[in-house]
Amino acid sequence: MINTSEITNKKFGIFMAVAFLVAYIPLSIAGIAYKGGNTLLCLFLFRFIAIFIPLIAVAVSGLPFKKLGWKPKFKFKYLIASLIGPQLLSWIGAGLFFLFNRDAFGVSLDAYMAMLPEETKALIDTSSINPYAMLITMTVMSLTFLPISQILPSLGEEAGWRGVMYPFLKSKLGPVGGKLAGGALWGIWHWPLVILGNYFYEGDYFGKSFLGPVMICVALCAFGILIDFAYEKTGCIWIPSLMHSSMNAAAMPLMFLLKSGNQHLSILGPNCFGLLGCLPVIIFAAVLLFANGKKQA
Numbered sequence: 001m002i003n004t005s006e007i008t009n010k011k012f013g014i015f016m017a018v019a020f021l022v023a024y025i026p027l028s029i030a031g032i033a034y035k036g037g038n039t040l041l042c043l044f045l046f047r048f049i050a051i052f053i054p055l056i057a058v059a060v061s062g063l064p065f066k067k068l069g070w071k072p073k074f075k076f077k078y079l080i081a082s083l084i085g086p087q088l089l090s091w092i093g094a095g096l097f098f099l100f101n102r103d104a105f106g107v108s109l110d111a112y113m114a115m116l117p118e119e120t121k122a123l124i125d126t127s128s129i130n131p132y133a134m135l136i137t138m139t140v141m142s143l144t145f146l147p148i149s150q151i152l153p154s155l156g157e158e159a160g161w162r163g164v165m166y167p168f169l170k171s172k173l174g175p176v177g178g179k180l181a182g183g184a185l186w187g188i189w190h191w192p193l194v195i196l197g198n199y200f201y202e203g204d205y206f207g208k209s210f211l212g213p214v215m216i217c218v219a220l221c222a223f224g225i226l227i228d229f230a231y232e233k234t235g236c237i238w239i240p241s242l243m244h245s246s247m248n249a250a251a252m253p254l255m256f257l258l259k260s261g262n263q264h265l266s267i268l269g270p271n272c273f274g275l276l277g278c279l280p281v282i283i284f285a286a287v288l289l290f291a292n293g294k295k296q297a
Helices: 009-022 024-035 039-060 076-100 110-115 131-143 145-149 151-189 191-197 208-234 238-254 275-296
Strands: none
Touching: 009 024, 009 039, 009 151, 024 039, 024 191, 039 151, 039 191, 076 131, 076 208, 076 238, 076 275, 131 145, 131 238, 145 151, 145 238, 151 191, 151 208, 151 238, 151 275, 191 208, 208 238, 208 275
16 A cells, blocks of 8 residues: 555645546546447446546556555455445345335336447347346346456556545545545546436436435445445455445346336435435445544544
8 A cells, every 4th residue: 555655745636637637538528428328438438448547647646556555465354345245235225225116116128228329229129138037147247247347447446546545635634534535536536427428317306417416426435435444454456446346236237127217216226326225335334434433532
């Protein structure tokens, strides 16, 4: 891990300028592309371009890139917690969402198909696809293949956020204030996708221009506390990257549980970025902050 004394104000300023201002270009185009129905372009710009810019920002700002914790230190309990934890909390949150929105529940391909470009939809014969089989397949993949396959893109963000931004902010604002500020900034980094593209939160819902940007900050504040805890305990950048990719993978099977026409409920769930979907993560993160605060007192 990078020693906070090595993160000078100047170097941190350069890091933030690159990580945010440069990344906002592909993120903004990705948001516009997503709203226009070009999902493939959006995912390319987001998942293959913008997501690596925080990592590049660490290098170009002159920070000790080699000290991020590249040597694998796979402490078994943190490895398992990073893989399973986000999945378990996400499913509990989804259950909570459907408890209050029972009419929105239904195993189907509707939400998945709604994400695809029109030209791609035309090539798919949904009548030959069993939605229950897809749900089971995607659930298994979210616990195995998907987190592993997405660990490198997640590393692009984790190198910047947990490797540099969180340590610097914690040194300036204290452990709690630094983590909350870091989570808010992590959410703000995603704002072009949320504001320009309705990414994360589909459909029309009350207070859309305000609630979407706020909710992504709340969700990532909560997840950021869990991910940063894993990094603090292991000092290995691969562990928070795995937890990050598992967080993203957890949302995939849940899209097969939401009936079409209920996209306006996305601000609530069922995925872990909605208010009800994220509530278990928020509670767990609050308990973790309180427990750590007591230990340090």
